[in-house]
Amino acid sequence: MRRTSRRLADGREIIYFDDTADAPERTAVDTRDLPEQAPHSEVRRDPLTGEWVGIAAHRQTRTYKPPADLCPLCPTSPGRPTEVPESSYDVVVFENRFPSFAESVPDVASTVDGMPMVARGPGRGRCEVVCFTSDHNSSFGALTPHRVRTVVDVWADRTEAFAKLPGVEQVFPFENRGEEIGVTLSHPHGQIYGYPFVTPKTSRMLEVAAEYLAAHGTHVLGDVLAAERAAGSRIVASSEHWTAFVPSAARWPVEVHVVPHRQVPDLPALSDVERDDFAVLYLEVLRRLDGLYNKPLPYIAAWHQAPVRTGRDLAWLHLEVFSVLRTADKLKYLAGSESGMAVWINDTAPEQVAERLRSI
Template sequence: MADGRQLFYFDETDHPGRVLHDPRELPTVLPASMVRYDALLGEWVGIAGHRQTRTYHPPANACPLCPSSDANASEIPSPTYDVVVFENRFPSFAGGEGTATVGDPAAWIGQSRPGSGRCEVVCFTSEHHTVLSRLPVRRMRTVIEAWTDRTAALSAEPGVEQVFCFENRGVEIGVTLAHPHGQIYGYPFVTPKTAAALRSAADYRQRTGRDLFADILAAEIDAEVRVVAQNDTWIAFVPFAARWPVEVHLYPRRPVRDLTGLDEAERDDLAALYLEVVRRMEGVFADSLPAITGVHQAPVHARDGDYRLHLEVFTIRRSEGRIKYLAGSESAMGAFVNDIAPESAAQRLRDVVLETAGEGVL
C-alpha cells in the first residue's frame, strides 16, 4: 500500500483487472499504542490514543473498504475483489517484537510495554449493502481460508502471543464502517478470557486427568437440549452457562488447537454450519442482529492439548427493540445475568425456518 502497509487478495476466480499498485499519497503510519499492566487483576490493557482519529461512519460513496473507483480511492486499489485482508491504518497493536510480560511481582505496579503486535482488516465482499450471512457458503469458505492463512502468518510474527479473528456486526455493537468486514488481532499477550480458560483446563486435568473442553462438548451432546445444529465434523450449541441473550458456540468434534489444524472437510463443514447458525440467530428476532463472532484459538506458545479451537457467536439483542446492556453487575463486577434461559434460546433457534438453497441463500 502507499504507506508501506501490506494488502492480501484471496481470490475465488481470476481478476484480470487486479491492481497491485496503490496510487494514493499517504503518510507513513506511526502507531503510538502501548500496553499497561493492571496489577490488581493481573491483566494487560491496551492504550491506543491515535485511534480517536480513525474513520467514523463515512457515506457509502466514500467507504474506504469498497473497491476503488475514479470518485473514491479506497484502501483496496482494485475495481473489484472477493476477499481482502490488509493492515489496519489505525491499529490497536502494531510493530515491535517485545511480548507483554512482567516477572518480578515487585515490579508489577506501573509497568508498561510498547503495544507491539498486528491488527488487520478482513473485507468479506466488495458489495457494500449486505452482510456476511447473506453470502454463499463458497464465500464463507474463502473467509475461513483468509483467517487460516493470516493465523499462520501472525503466529510467526515476533512478539505475537495470540491470534484472534472476529467480526463486530451492527451499529449497536459500535461498528464505525458499514461495509461487511471483520478484524484479526495479533496480541502481544494472552488475553484474559483465554488465560482464565487455560487455568480452568489445567486445574480440571490435574484433578480429574481429563480434558475439560472434550468433557464440555460431550456433556452438551449428551444433554441434547441446547444443541442447535450439527454436521459430520462440527456441532453448535447454546452453552450451559450462556452469558448473552442468544449465544452459540461451535466446536469441532476433533480436538484442534487453531484454524491451521483443520482439514479440508472440516473447513467446508465450518463454513456451512456457521452460516446456518447466524441465519438462525437472524430469525429469532424480527429486528437487526447486533452481534459478535469470535474465533477462539490456542495461544501461539500453548502446548498441544491445553486449549481447543472453537467459535463463539452472540447477540446483545434480548428482544425486539431492546438491547442487553452491560450495566452495573456486568461492567463493574464482571458478573453476568442472562435474561433468557439457554434452553429456551436453543429451542427458539431450532424453531427458525431457514430459506432453502433454491431461494438463493444456502
C-alpha cells in the same frame, strides 16, 4: 485460491485472496497521498489484576460511520480511491490504518513514570482488516459456502503468518456486526488482532482446562460437547464435524458456541473436510440468528484458539457468537454487576433461546 500481496501508499501490506477463476491480476496502485504511519501503542499491566491493558490514543481519529458512498472498504472507483485499490475483489486483507497494536511501535520505559508497580511495554503486534466481499450491502450470512471456506482459509493463513511475528503471543480473528455492537464501518468485514500477550479470557480458560484435566483425565470442552449432544435441549444445529449450541451458563441474551468434534488448537489445524463442513453449518447458524427477531442480528463472532507458544495441548478451538439484543428492540447493557464485578446476569434462559433458534 490465488494469493497476491501488494503495498498501499503508506507502506501497509494488502493481500488479495481470489477464489474465482476469472479474477484479474491484482496490479492496481494506491494513488492516495497518505501520511506515513506512526502508531504509538503501548501496553500497561494493571497491578491489581495482573491483566494487560492496551493504550492506543492515535485511534481517536479513525474513520467513524461514513456514508455508504464514502466507505473506505469498498473497491476503488473512478475519482474515489479507497483502502482497496482494485475495482473489485473476492476477499481482501490489509493492515489496519489505525491499529491497536503494530510492528513498528517505538520502545517505551519498562514502567510507568512514578509507578514502579505498573509494568509497561510497546504495543507490538499486528492488526488487520478482513473484507469478506466487495458488496457493501451484503453480509457474512449471505456468502456462499464456497466463499466462507475461502474466509476460513484466510483466517488460517493469517494465523500462521501472525504467529511468526516477533512478540505476538495470541492471534484473534473476529467479526463485529451492527451499530448496536459498536460497528463504525458497515461494510461486511472482520478483523484479526495479534496480541503481545495472552488475553485474560484465554489465560483463565487454559487454567480451568488444566485443572479439569488433572481432576478427570479428560478435556472440559470435550466433556461439555458430549454432554450437550446427549442432552440435546440446547443444540441449535449439528453436522458431521461441528456442533452449535447455546451454552448452559450463557452470559449473553443470545449466545451460540460452534465447536469442532475433534480437539484442534487453532484454525490452521482444521482439515479440509472440517473447513468445508464449518462453512455449511455456520451459515445455517447465522440464518437462524437473523430469524430470531426477523431482522439482521447484531453480533460478535469471536474465534478462541491456542496461544502461539503456551497451552497448545490444552486449547480446543471454537467460535463464540453472541449478541447484545435481548428482545427485538431492547439491548442488554453491561451495567453495574457485569462491568463493575464481571458477574453476568442473563435475562434469558439458554434452553428457551436454543428452542427458538431450532424452530426457525
